[in-house]
Amino acid sequence: MATFLMQVNGRSANVTIDDPSTPLLYVLEENFRINGARFGCGLGQCGSCTVLLDGNPVRSCIMPVSEAEGHSVTSLEGLRALDKLPNAADLHPIQEAFVKHQALQCGYCGAGPIMYGYAFVRDNANSTRAEIEQGLKGVMCRCCAHTRMIDAIQSYAQEKTR
């Protein structure tokens, strides 16, 4: 048994687990009841399990829980609180942009494009459409709402710089 301290969506908690190689995703699901990171491939190939580790996107399905120790983890549900916006249960502006553009169909992939889009816009102001597309390289959406996702991220970026 090993105990790991981590902060998930602003809440600090100790997790005691028998196998430190357990992927972070399962701990988020079972210990923290996190809904917004989802199992897609378990191989780090699709992006549906994406969370922010200290603000940067990681694939929680292939990250051992031990590597999250001492770090802050943010899932889709916690994005608004991460930016210290009031009313944590409301949508974050990038999530609002996804709603405005109706950029999710089944939505299962959502953590991938939203988290990568969030971090990309934060780190790359005034990006072109093509740059955003490359910034999301490797993220998957099988319903193929790609064009709307780029629209949403672009309009979020424009709102942010306004």
Add this chain to the structure above:
Amino acid sequence: MKPKNPLKLNEAGPLSETALAALNHVEPSRRDFLKTAGVMMIGFGLGAATTAEAQSPLNPSGNIDNTQLDSWVAIGADESITVFAGKCELGTGMKTMQIQIAAEELSVPVERITMVLCRSGVTPNQGLTVGSNSAPTQFGNNGLRVAVDTARDALYQLASRWLGVPVEQLVLKDGVFTVSGDPASTVSYGELVQGQRFSLPVNRNAVPNNPSTWKVLGKSVPRVDVPPKAKGTYQYVQKVRVPGMLHGKVVRPPALGAKVASIDSSVLTGMAGSPQVVQINDFVGVVADTEWHAIKAAEALASRITWSSGDTFPNQADLYTFMQQQPSRNTLSVNTGDVEQVMATAARIMTAQYRYPYQMHGSLAASAAVVDVRGGTGDRATVKAWSCTQGVYNMRTILANLLRIPAANIEVVFVEGSGCYGHNGGDPVTQDAALMSQAVGKPVRVLYTRADEMIGGEHYGYPMVSNEKVGLDASGQIIAWDYENIVAQRGEGAAIGNNPGNNIPGYLAGFATTAVIPSTTPPANPATFGNGNNTVPPYVTGSVNGANFYTGTVASQRVLNRVVAGPLWTAWLRSPNRLQNTFAHESFMDEIAASLRADPVQYRLRHLFDPRLIAAVNAVALKANWDTRPSPKLHNPFERAGSGRGFSCYLHQTANGYAAMVAEVIVNESTGEITVKKVITSIDAGPVISPDGLINQMEGQVIQGISRTLYEEVLFDRASSSITTKDWKSYWVLKFGDTIPEIVSVLIDNRNAPVAGSGEVTISIVASAIGNAIYDATGVRMRQVPFTPEAFLAAKKEQKG
């Protein structure tokens, strides 16, 4: 608005014991609400409760009234309206569309409607959510709209009695009736229904709101499921947890068809999570306390199972030859009986063969289900299943046969999974969880691994060999069309039919798969016209018994459909067979036009009869600034990358949506790399229900269609009888970073036509539009999907030397 066909009301008093018993299947909060709500029940007499259902342990009070299980409109004292319907939300916006129908016909804002979908015993049995049929069904005379209209007309009657004026003097707005000219005289839905229960037969003649007056339908209503999906709070079936639940993993044979020779389960002794083995013939699963423990146990066990060798496969390269050599089950879609005779008079005969591979649904989620089997097997056992199946009632039948538990004792609750595009792993994984739960006597959740999903869970889309032949007269007009398609099948989606053996888990557990039985006599001519699989090309008349039913003008026609037994498991994948057949027809039409140096659009129009298809063709040609000229385009032979444009069009199925498309591509002739730059599509699916929702579906289908056309093919290995495409590296699909084209959608809002489908209409013409554009750019004809760079270079070498 006026009541359209007034009904005499059958007031049935307060909610009965039997109705309350049925409500016990609903979540507590909703049950409590419905107990206090008035309920207006509209019965179809379809999918009615059976006697067995009435005697089920799930219904201790016995005696369920048929009408209660059909379709409900429950109206609360707080004026909220709950509607129960049977078409699932698969990520296409179907829930919102059904809310729009109810809000429109009941004249209330969309926020007032709570929609409960797809729960056996609670919602009406509306079959499967498949085949672009959900919108036509819900707008048709067995659908949601007439049920809601029946309720609306009944409410008019009640209001008339309440307010003491004829219905003609009532004005309905936002769920409140007002007497015309007397704004103080009002009564609301909630006041009319509260405390009472009404049970009405559906009035199929109820007149829906006229599309010209639509206030909610026809508008881009934002989807109700998108905000929680964006926030991350939406519950997918992968997140369902129930008390006492264990986690199961499947251990599939490494070779398809391999049998268990021996299992050494001692390896699990002492492993964390108390793993247990479940073995039923060749079905092997492991159940443990957590997902990670179950994964570890399954990995350990997999190395301790000895399997026999698997089925005999063809070589990948020989698949299409193999299919043509198998004995086949044959049917005819059309046969005017004169094809040989007319072909003999032709100035020229053209033939071509097109080939389409096995492809995956490739759902983004690994499929999952939770099933709780109580009491083992037999009449006293019960089952509750949380599943992303496309048919809760069909799944109930399959589980009944799989578990040997009466269907009436089984409840299947639909919970959305990731986009499925047909029968992905959602149905098989429900069977996996059911078998494991029955074995261990506890609720079991099974979540596939990516490889489980891709090689032992989902059934692939059908491969096809298409043999096209036409006769042309001296003017180049087509005078006879002869088409043969060969489809390889193995099994079916679980929600089709009632045989668990047609699905991987049931087959492994010992149920026999329904065999493809080859025909021993020539197929009979069809008695009626149907084009559900788009085997009949758009350019023939669709003649059956001397009457014409289809979109074209070519009178002499024959379409022979051959089904053979194939090596890999198959089921419906978005636009099953319709896409494959249309790839062949629309590529071939382009080849014919090119051979005559005719413009592809003009040449198509010379053979089209249907005004709506012609309008769709013209609309997209106009939007794309179609350059009228023959293909291929003459371009500088020293150019390394040539651009081209391709055309395609069709009518989906017999009468389920028209579409036409122009694709613009760039082909690098030296590397074979194909880039789709722009796609313009027109659609006429009758009245547009939600413009933005329709465009969203069209855009998704364009990109998914590009992925299927350029990249996707299931690969297998003969030596090991196994599938080798088992993750997103080996089975490549379009991802961010790949070229995403500019997409333009042209909506033809045909409000006088019946509502048609739109979930498959666009994707079916993508491969042919791209192939035709490649030909336009390069003069190289792509006759086999996928159009990889290697495939292009091989075709170029073969055709141009």
